[in-house]
Amino acid sequence: MLSALGFYPVTPAADYYVIGSPLVDEARLRLENGRTFVIKTENLSPQNKYIRSARLNGKPYLASVLRHADIMAGGEPVFEMGDRPNKQWGTGPGNTPLARIDEHLILPNPYSDVKKRVFESQIRVGLYRPDAEARLFYSLQKKGRKPQAFRPYAKPFTVDETVTVRFYARKGHMQSKSEGLQLIRFPEGRDIRLLTRPGSQYTAGSDSALIDGILGGDDFHNGAWQGYQQVDLQAVIDRGKPTTVSWFSAHFLQNIYSWIFMPLYVEYYVSLDGKHDTRKSGWSHPERFYPENVVS
Numbered sequence: 001m002l003s004a005l006g007f008y009p010v011t012p013a014a015d016y017y018v019i020g021s022p023l024v025d026e027a028r029l030r031l032e033n034g035r036t037f038v039i040k041t042e043n044l045s046p047q048n049k050y051i052r053s054a055r056l057n058g059k060p061y062l063a064s065v066l067r068h069a070d071i072m073a074g075g076e077p078v079f080e081m082g083d084r085p086n087k088q089w090g091t092g093p094g095n096t097p098l099a100r101i102d103e104h105l106i107l108p109n110p111y112s113d114v115k116k117r118v119f120e121s122q123i124r125v126g127l128y129r130p131d132a133e134a135r136l137f138y139s140l141q142k143k144g145r146k147p148q149a150f151r152p153y154a155k156p157f158t159v160d161e162t163v164t165v166r167f168y169a170r171k172g173h174m175q176s177k178s179e180g181l182q183l184i185r186f187p188e189g190r191d192i193r194l195l196t197r198p199g200s201q202y203t204a205g206s207d208s209a210l211i212d213g214i215l216g217g218d219d220f221h222n223g224a225w226q227g228y229q230q231v232d233l234q235a236v237i238d239r240g241k242p243t244t245v246s247w248f249s250a251h252f253l254q255n256i257y258s259w260i261f262m263p264l265y266v267e268y269y270v271s272l273d274g275k276h277d278t279r280k281s282g283w284s285h286p287e288r289f290y291p292e293n294v295v296s
Contacts, residue, residue, distance in 0.1 A: 005029075005039055006079065007066050011099045016065040018097055019090065021049050022079055035074030044081045052082040053089055064090030065097050107176040110136055110169045113156075116205065118184045118212045125183070126156040129169040134176070138167035161185050184213050189241070195234035202227030210250075211237060220253055220260055233263070242272055248281075 002008050006022030022041050029037040054061040055078045056070065066077065090096065108130040114123065127136050136153035141164040153167065162185045169176040186208065194207050203209070204216075204226045216225040226233075239245075254262045265284045269277040 006041075011097070014097075014099065015068045016097060017068070017071075019051070019054075019064050019066060021051060021081075029071070031072060031074065033072060035072070037071050037074055038076045040076060040078045042078060042080045047083045048081040050082050050085040051079050051089060052084075052086045053080045054078065062089065062092070063095045105174065107131060107134060107169055107171050107174040109176045109179055110134075110167055111179070112165070112167075112181055114181060114183065117182060117214065118186050118206075118208070120186050122158050122160040123183060124156050124158050125165060125181075127153050127167050129176075131169065131171060134169040134171040136167060136169055138165060140165060159183055182214075186212055189239055189243070191238045191240065193236045193238070195236065196228065196231045198226040198233075199229050210235060215251055216253060218253070220255060220258065225253055227260070238274070245270075 002017070003020060004023045005027050006024075007017035007019050010018045022039060022044070024039065025041055025044055027039045029039070031037060057075045061077065110127055110129040113126040113128065127138060129136055137150040138153050139148050139150045140159070141147035143162045147164070147166065150166075150168075159165075163183050165181040165183065166178050167181075168178040190211055192207055192211050194210075198204070202220075202225055204224055206212075209224070209226055214224055216222070220227070248268060250266060252262050254260055262285045265282065267282040268280050270280050271277045
């Protein structure tokens with residue numbers, strides 16, 4: 001409605017409204033303080049949709065914004081319309097809106113160029129900051145170890161084992177929030193073959209997502225879950241050679257409000273030669289069992 005009247009709060013909470021092209025010949029705003037603000041146009045038509053000039057209470061009005069105080073005071077702005085914009089109107093110092101942040105400044109967070117968190121032998125890590133004047137600092141934490149002290153970042157580096165990278169930017173007295181990046185080396189001697197394909201929106205990045213060691217968590221939006229619809233998930237995990245296995249499990253997510261449900265049943269088979277399978281374990285989903293959580 002405000003846009004049709006010819007002004008709009010482009011910057012919420014600011015004390016002004018940016019003027020646009022009104023679509024009405026006349027409109028009256030009866031204000032809560034008892035006053036009336038009347039908006040009028042001259043020569044308005046489908047072709048004459050540009051403001052050529054404006055008056056407020058009979059005086060030329062050059063600003064491209066309406067002050068909230070002027071509206072609440074009541075009055076009458078009149079917009080002269082034409083078929084071409086007047087590029088001289090609403091311009092110049094003091095006539096255009098200005099929104100900026102001068103206090104409580106923050107430093108934007110840095111980011112990395114890593115596309116996939118899982119790698120096979122080694123991976124290159126590059127860190128970047130939006131503010132070219134800021135300095136970067138990073139720390140590495142290997143699996144099962146304490147995190148290293150933060151050090152200045154100078155150039156991309158390579159890691160060849162599972163590690164967590166933490167990094168932040170600093171400029172003068174300002175410091176960005178710390179970012180974390182977990183990089184996982186794909187376990188050797190492990191492969192997977194999917195006999196059914198996941199939904200195109202929920203591939204988790206690759207087929208190996210089911211065995212890469214990254215758990216999906218309780219949020220299906222995070223891209224770490226594979227999803228299947230109207231098909232049974234069938235997969236073959238190959239260790240490459242006979243291997244002693246002490247346990248195996250699968251993680252599933254249920255969110256009934258988003259139509260994500262547990263499987264009706266799960267069965268595990270093992271084989272030593274890839275031809276003859278033996279059922280080792282299974283799990284059935286109670287038909288009326290609808291908790292919203294992650295089950296393993």
